[in-house]
Amino acid sequence: MKKLLIANRGEIAVRIARTARQMGIETVLVVSEPDAASLAARTADHFVVVGPAPAPASYLNQDAIIAAALESGCDAVHPGYGFLSENAAFARKVADAGLIWVGPDADAIEMMGNKSMARESARKAGVPVLRGSDGPLDPEADAVAIARDIGYPLVVKASAGGGGRGIRFVHSEDELLDTIEMARGEAASVFGDPTVYLERFVQLARHVEVQVLGDGTQFIHLGDRDCSMQRRSQKVIEEAPAPDLPDAVRQTIRESSVELARLCGYSGAGTVEFLYDPINQEAAFIEMNTRIQVEHPITEQITGVDLVREQLLIAGTGSMSLTQDDVRFTGHAIECRINAEDPDNNFFPSPGLVKAMEWPSAAGIRVDSGVEAGSVVSPYYDSMLAKLIVHAADRDSAIAATLAALEETRIEGVKTTIPVHTMLLSRPEFAAVSHHSKFIETAADLMEAK
Incomplete structure (x- = not known):
C-alpha cells in the first residue's frame, strides 16, 4: 500500500492520516465543498472535493469517491466509521475497481449487517444469544406462540437495522401483532427490507x-x-x-x-x-x-x-x-x-x-x-x-x-x-x-x- 484514499471526515480522517504518515503511506482525503478548509484536509497530503455539503452528494457518493481514488493514483480506500464503512455494495465496488478495501470483505459485512443472519452466525460460533425467534419471523408463522415461548417484554427488530434504529418494544401480547406490522412497514421504508425477528428484552442492561x-x-x-x-x-x-x-x-x-x-x-x-x-x-x-x-x-x-x-x-x-x-x-x-x-x-x-x-x-x-x-x-x-x-x-x-x-x-x-x-x-x-x-x-x- 503506497497511497491511501480516506473516505471520511472529521476526527477519524485526521486519525487515519496521521497513522498513515507514520507508516510512510501517502494520503488523499475526499471532502465536501465546505470541508475543503477543515483540519482533516490540512492533515492529509492531498484532498479532492467530491461534492457539495449534503452527505448524499459527497461522503455517500460512491462513484465520485471511487473516481477520486483512481484519478489520484490511490491503491487503497479506508472508509473510517459511519458513512460507507459498513456498505457491502461499496466495498465490492472498491474491490472491483482494483483497489484495496481497508476492512473485512463484502461478504462478511453483509453477513454481520443482517441482524438475524448475524445472530444465527453468532449462535453457530458459540456466542451467547438472547432467546428469540429462529431467524427472520415468517409472516405466516404463529407469532403469538413464538412470543409466548420467548416471554415478555420482548423487542421486534429489523433484520437490516442498526445503530439503535429499527427496534420496537412489546410489553404484552395484545400489542404484539400490531407492533410487528408497524415494524415491518418501518423496516421496509427505512432499510428497504421488511424482515424482522423477535428477541427477549433485557431491562436495565x-x-x-x-x-x-x-x-x-x-x-x-x-x-x-x-x-x-x-x-x-x-x-x-x-x-x-x-x-x-x-x-x-x-x-x-x-x-x-x-x-x-x-x-x-x-x-x-x-x-x-x-x-x-x-x-x-x-x-x-x-x-x-x-x-x-x-x-x-x-x-x-x-x-x-x-x-x-x-x-x-x-x-x-x-x-x-x-x-x-x-x-x-x-x-x-x-x-x-x-x-x-x-x-x-x-x-x-x-x-x-x-x-x-x-x-x-x-x-x-x-x-x-x-x-x-x-x-x-x-x-x-x-x-x-x-x-x-x-x-x-x-x-x-x-x-x-x-x-x-x-x-x-x-x-x-x-x-x-x-x-x-x-x-x-x-x-x-x-x-x-x-x-x-x-x-x-x-x-x-x-x-x-x-
Whole structure:
C-alpha cells in the first residue's frame, strides 16, 4: 500500500492520516465543498472535493469517491466509521475497481449487517444469544406462540437495522401483532427490507463489547469495553476494560467473539457487541460492527496497540503484527465524546465558529479532534467535536483524571456537552457501576442535576 484514499471526515480522517504518515503511506482525503478548509484536509497530503455539503452528494457518493481514488493514483480506500464503512455494495465496488478495501470483505459485512443472519452466525460460533425467534419471523408463522415461548417484554427488530434504529418494544401480547406490522412497514421504508425477528428484552442492561482483529488466518481480541452511558442509543462515555464483569462472563465474551471472527474468516478490525444483564450475570450478542469504532482509542490506551496501523497492515500485507500472546492490558481508560450541542436546549446542535479551543496536556491525556480554534462546525454532519481520552492506573484514578481534564478544557463559540460529561462522571451510579444503557432517560433527576 503506497497511497491511501480516506473516505471520511472529521476526527477519524485526521486519525487515519496521521497513522498513515507514520507508516510512510501517502494520503488523499475526499471532502465536501465546505470541508475543503477543515483540519482533516490540512492533515492529509492531498484532498479532492467530491461534492457539495449534503452527505448524499459527497461522503455517500460512491462513484465520485471511487473516481477520486483512481484519478489520484490511490491503491487503497479506508472508509473510517459511519458513512460507507459498513456498505457491502461499496466495498465490492472498491474491490472491483482494483483497489484495496481497508476492512473485512463484502461478504462478511453483509453477513454481520443482517441482524438475524448475524445472530444465527453468532449462535453457530458459540456466542451467547438472547432467546428469540429462529431467524427472520415468517409472516405466516404463529407469532403469538413464538412470543409466548420467548416471554415478555420482548423487542421486534429489523433484520437490516442498526445503530439503535429499527427496534420496537412489546410489553404484552395484545400489542404484539400490531407492533410487528408497524415494524415491518418501518423496516421496509427505512432499510428497504421488511424482515424482522423477535428477541427477549433485557431491562436495565449494560452495553459491553469486545474488540477483535483478524487477518483471515489469525484471530485475536484486544479486550472489552463498556459503553453503557448512552443517550437515545448514542454512546456518550465509554471505558475499557468493562468494569465489574464476572471473570467467567469476560472470558466467554472475549473467546466467543474471536470464534465469531474465525467463522466469518474476518479480516480487519471489528467489534462484537453484547447486552450484559447484571442481575443474572449473563451476556448476550447484539451485533457485530465491521469497522473501526468511535471508541477505539480506549482500547489502544490500555493495550498500546495502534488499531488503525493494524488495519492498514492487514489490508496491505495480509497479516497483522501481533498474536494473542502479545496483547497486554494496563490500567483503565475513559473516553468522552464531546459534541457541539446545547444540553439546555434538548441537545439541539450548536454549529458555528469555534473561537477558542484549549485542552489539558497532562500525562495520560489524549485528544482526538476534527476541529481546532478557527474551525467552523457544519450543520450538515455529526456534531462531535472531539474525543477526550484519559488513561490512568485504575478506574477511580481515571474518573478523577477525566473530571480534572474536563474542568481544564476550554471551548468557545459553540455550546458543548462538557457539562453533561462532568455531571455523569460525578454520579454515584457511575462510580458504583450501577448505571445501564437507559440510565440517562430513566433517572428523573438527571438533567436537573446538570
